[in-house]
Amino acid sequence: MASCQACVLTCMDFRIQTAVANWLRDKGLLGQYDYLSLPGASRNFLEEGKINLVEDSYRLHQIKEVYLIHHEDCGAYNLGDLPVAEQLARQRPDMEAAARILKERHPELKVHLAFLYLDGRVVELA
Numbered sequence: 001m002a003s004c005q006a007c008v009l010t011c012m013d014f015r016i017q018t019a020v021a022n023w024l025r026d027k028g029l030l031g032q033y034d035y036l037s038l039p040g041a042s043r044n045f046l047e048e049g050k051i052n053l054v055e056d057s058y059r060l061h062q063i064k065e066v067y068l069i070h071h072e073d074c075g076a077y078n079l080g081d082l083p084v085a086e087q088l089a090r091q092r093p094d095m096e097a098a099a100r101i102l103k104e105r106h107p108e109l110k111v112h113l114a115f116l117y118l119d120g121r122v123v124e125l126a
């Protein structure tokens, strides 16, 4: 069965797609990841069934890593009026909750958290 290195869960927002793809390419992951692009990335990870999509990737492609990528001015969070540091602070608990759930179910998975600024910078949080 085919396998790949990672599963990426990021927001569907068109403004971030090029920067996300470039960042993943720079990590050497080009062609090595399943890609999930949904509103708010890991927001409501359990409630919206996003966990099931990541687990499909795990089951089908034996992924080793998961990248959860959130971003500035995310419409799913509607925090655009706040300073970007505050936007990140409000999104981060959702990212950490999703990471915790994944690690509980699959302790061997590496889970990376990243935040993308609309100027294209990506900061890895964990």
Ligand SMILES: [Zn+2]
Binding pocket: 011, 012, 013, 039, 040, 041, 071, 073, 074, 075, 076
């Ligand atoms: Zn978004």
